[in-house]
Amino acid sequence: MSVVPIISLDGVSRVFGNNRALDNVSFEVFPGEVHCLLGDNGAGKSTLIKILSGVEQPTRGTIRFNGEAVAFRSPRDAQTYGIGTVHQDVGTIPLISVSRNFFLGNELTRGWGPFRRLDHANANRIALEQIRAMGIRRVVDADQLVGTMSGGERQALAIARALYFGAKILILDEPTAALGVKESKIVIDLIKKARAEGIALVFITHNATHALTVGDRFTVLIQGRAASRFLRGEKTREEVLNLMAGGEQFEAATHGD
Amino acid sequence: MAVMEQTLQSPSAPTISPVERLLRISWIGPLAAAIVIWIFFAIVGGAGGFTTVAGTAGWLNTAAELGIIAIPIGLLMIAGEFDLSTGSVVGAAAITVALGTGFYGIPVAYTILMALSLGVVVGCFNAFLVSRTKLPSFIVTLASNFILAGTSLGVSRLISGSSNVSIKDAGWAEPLLSTKWYFFNISVLWYLLAILIAAWVMRQTRLGNWILATGGNQDAARRAGVPVNRVKLILFIWTAVSAAFVGIMSAVMYNQGNAAQGQGYVFQTAIAAVIGGVLLTGGFGSVIGIVLGTFIYGIVSLGLFYTGWPTDWLQTFIGSLLVVAVLTNNLIRQRALNRGKKTS
Numbered sequence: 001m002s003v004v005p006i007i008s009l010d011g012v013s014r015v016f017g018n019n020r021a022l023d024n025v026s027f028e029v030f031p032g033e034v035h036c037l038l039g040d041n042g043a044g045k046s047t048l049i050k051i052l053s054g055v056e057q058p059t060r061g062t063i064r065f066n067g068e069a070v071a072f073r074s075p076r077d078a079q080t081y082g083i084g085t086v087h088q089d090v091g092t093i094p095l096i097s098v099s100r101n102f103f104l105g106n107e108l109t110r111g112w113g114p115f116r117r118l119d120h121a122n123a124n125r126i127a128l129e130q131i132r133a134m135g136i137r138r139v140v141d142a143d144q145l146v147g148t149m150s151g152g153e154r155q156a157l158a159i160a161r162a163l164y165f166g167a168k169i170l171i172l173d174e175p176t177a178a179l180g181v182k183e184s185k186i187v188i189d190l191i192k193k194a195r196a197e198g199i200a201l202v203f204i205t206h207n208a209t210h211a212l213t214v215g216d217r218f219t220v221l222i223q224g225r226a227a228s229r230f231l232r233g234e235k236t237r238e239e240v241l242n243l244m245a246g247g248e249q250f251e252a253a254t255h256g257d
Numbered sequence: 258m259a260v261m262e263q264t265l266q267s268p269s270a271p272t273i274s275p276v277e278r279l280l281r282i283s284w285i286g287p288l289a290a291a292i293v294i295w296i297f298f299a300i301v302g303g304a305g306g307f308t309t310v311a312g313t314a315g316w317l318n319t320a321a322e323l324g325i326i327a328i329p330i331g332l333l334m335i336a337g338e339f340d341l342s343t344g345s346v347v348g349a350a351a352i353t354v355a356l357g358t359g360f361y362g363i364p365v366a367y368t369i370l371m372a373l374s375l376g377v378v379v380g381c382f383n384a385f386l387v388s389r390t391k392l393p394s395f396i397v398t399l400a401s402n403f404i405l406a407g408t409s410l411g412v413s414r415l416i417s418g419s420s421n422v423s424i425k426d427a428g429w430a431e432p433l434l435s436t437k438w439y440f441f442n443i444s445v446l447w448y449l450l451a452i453l454i455a456a457w458v459m460r461q462t463r464l465g466n467w468i469l470a471t472g473g474n475q476d477a478a479r480r481a482g483v484p485v486n487r488v489k490l491i492l493f494i495w496t497a498v499s500a501a502f503v504g505i506m507s508a509v510m511y512n513q514g515n516a517a518q519g520q521g522y523v524f525q526t527a528i529a530a531v532i533g534g535v536l537l538t539g540g541f542g543s544v545i546g547i548v549l550g551t552f553i554y555g556i557v558s559l560g561l562f563y564t565g566w567p568t569d570w571l572q573t574f575i576g577s578l579l580v581v582a583v584l585t586n587n588l589i590r591q592r593a594l595n596r597g598k599k600t601s
Binding site: 100116 | 469
C-alpha cells in the first residue's frame, strides 16, 4: 500500500445554484486498492465522479495527483492523468463490432495521407486478446456486434478498453446495477484482477455485498457530505447497511432506542 | 501470439455457424429482396422488355440519380440525423446553373461551382442549426427545404420572369454529365464513384467508425472522444453537395433548370435507405445495403411500366414494400443480436 494516494480530493465542494451537491468532501484512492463509494440517489456520488473525471470542476477544494495539486478542465485532461471512467451505460455501442467499439476514438490506422486507412487486422487481434485476457472466453470474433454480448461481458470490454489505453485509475459507475448474480461475479472478478495489477479503483455501488466483497476503503456520502469513512473490517455488514439505508439519523435513532 | 492462436481454436470456444455469419451481414435482407423483386418483374414484365439492355439501363439510371443522394442520406441516417432539404437543393442547384449560364451567359464552370457552393452553404446551415439549437434535424431540414424552395422560385421569377429557364449550351459539362452509352446515362458512372467513396469511408476510415458510433450512442461516442458535431457537419455538407450535383446534372442533361424540380428526392432517398436496411433511429446500416435499396426502388418503379399494368399503383407498391422492408430488417437484426446471447 502506497503512502501517497495517486489521486485525492481535498475538502472539495461543488455548488449548483443554491444546491450544495458536495460539501467539503475528502476522498483518496491508492494504487492496488478499491475505494467503494456508497450512498443513496442524490447523495452526491455522480458529482464526485464528474469532478474526478473532469466533467465538472470543484467550486472549492483541491484535486491532487500523486500529492500535487492539479486541475482537470475537461474529460480529456483527466484522461491524460490516466483516469478511465466506465459509465453506467458502459459506453459501448450495441450495433457496431467489438473491435470498432474497443478502438472508438483511438482508431488504429496504417498508411499516411489519403491512403491512411483503418488497420482492421491488428485492431481485431488486439481487441480480442485484451477481452480474452479479462477472462471472457465466449467472445471469439472481434467482428461480432457488441449487442450480442451480455451485460457483464460489455463491462469487461469497457474495462479492458480503459486499461489498454493507459488508465491507472478506474472509476466504475454502478457496474453491477443491471446485472444478474453470475454476471456480477464476472465484474467483481475483473475488479480484483485490476486491483492485483496495481490499478487504483473507485467502485460506486448500491450493493453492500458487492462492496464488502472487494472494497478496501469505504466512503458513504449523505446529502453531499462524507458521512462515514472507514477501512475494510472496521464496520460490520449491518453497520454498512444501516449507513447506506438511512445514514446517521437512522443510526442515531437505533442507538437512541 | 502463437499461444493466442491456439486459445482461439480451442474446443471450449463456441464456433460461429455459417448461417449466423450470413445473418450478420447487414445487407443480406436487401440483397434477397432485390433478387426476388427482379425475378418477379423478369417474369411478369419480361415479355415487355424488362430484362433487355434498355430495360436494365432504365432502372439503373433511376437508381443512379436517386443513389447519388441516397448514399449520403443513408450515412446521415446511420449517424442519427435526417435531411429533408435535398429536394430544394436539387431545384436550387439546377436553377442556379440555368440562370447563370442560360440567362446571364456566365461560363458553365462558374455556375457549377456556384451551385456546389450553394450545397456547402445549405449543409453548413443545417448542421449549424442542428448542433446549436439541439432541435431535431427532421424539423430543421424540413424548414430549410421550404425556405430554399420558396427562395429559388422567387429569385428565379424575379430575374427571368419564369421558374423554368433553358440552357442553350453547357459546353464541356455536356459530355461529362449527360453522355449516354447505349441506354446507360453517364450518371451510372458518377454513382459508381459515389459508392466507392462512401464504401471506402465506412470501411476504411475513422470517420466511418465515428458515423456508426454517433448514431449508435451519441453520448458514449462523445465521451470516447468522437467529434460528434464535426461528423454531422461533414455528412450534412456531403448530402447537400450531392443533391446539388444531381441538380447540376439534370440541368445539363435536359438543357433546362426548374426551381421547383427535385422535391421527389426528399422521400425517395429516405425510402431507398430504409429499404436498404438503414435503421431509422441510427447506428446501423451499410453502403451496399443503401445501393441495393436504390436498385429495388429503380426496379420497382421502372419494372411496373413493363408489366403493362396501370402505373397509378406505383406508390402503393413502394409503400407496401417499405413496410415489409422495415419489418424484415428489424427481424433480421433482432435475430443477429439474440443469437449470441442464447448460447451463454
